[in-house]
Amino acid sequence: xxxxxxxxxxxxxxxxxxxxxxxxxxxxxxxxxxxxxxxxxxxxxxxxxxxxxxxxxxxxxxxxxxxxxxxxxxxxxxxxxxxxxxxxxxxxxxxxxxxxxxxxxxxxxxxxxxxxx
Numbered sequence: 041x042x043x044x045x046x047x048x049x050x051x052x053x054x055x056x057x058x059x060x061x062x063x064x065x066x067x068x069x070x071x072x073x074x075x076x077x078x079x080x081x082x083x084x085x086x087x088x089x090x091x092x093x094x095x096x097x098x099x100x101x102x103x104x105x106x107x108x109x110x111x112x113x114x115x116x117x118x119x120x121x122x123x124x125x126x127x128x129x130x131x132x133x134x135x136x137x138x139x140x141x142x143x144x145x146x147x148x149x150x151x152x153x154x155x156x157x
Contacts, residue, residue, distance in 0.1 A: 054153035060100040089121035
């Protein structure tokens with residue numbers, strides 16, 4: 041399911057601390073820690089800088105009502121890496137596409153969390 045870019049900032053974002061993996065088009069996997077999440081994207085920290093506009097696959101797990109769900113989303117780097125601490129970069133991604141079941145699960149998870157703003 042395609043995920044639109046309209047009204048991205050008005051979408052509810054929540055604070056998280058989730059392990060995630062970013063897979064580059066060449067198959068290289070980059071570990072990260074998601075710090076905030078919405079149904080349209082996430083901000084994560086990683087030891088590796090990534091360039092704006094790069095298309096990647098993002099994988100992470102969320103727990104809702106005792107059920108662990110693996111989420112995979114085709115994504116694009118929207119915010120170029122900025123250094124947040126020694127050796128750590130902050131990177132924003134926009135989800136371009138994910139399956140309908142995962143999107144529904146993600147939206148329910150986010151609805152159950154306090155809003156970031």
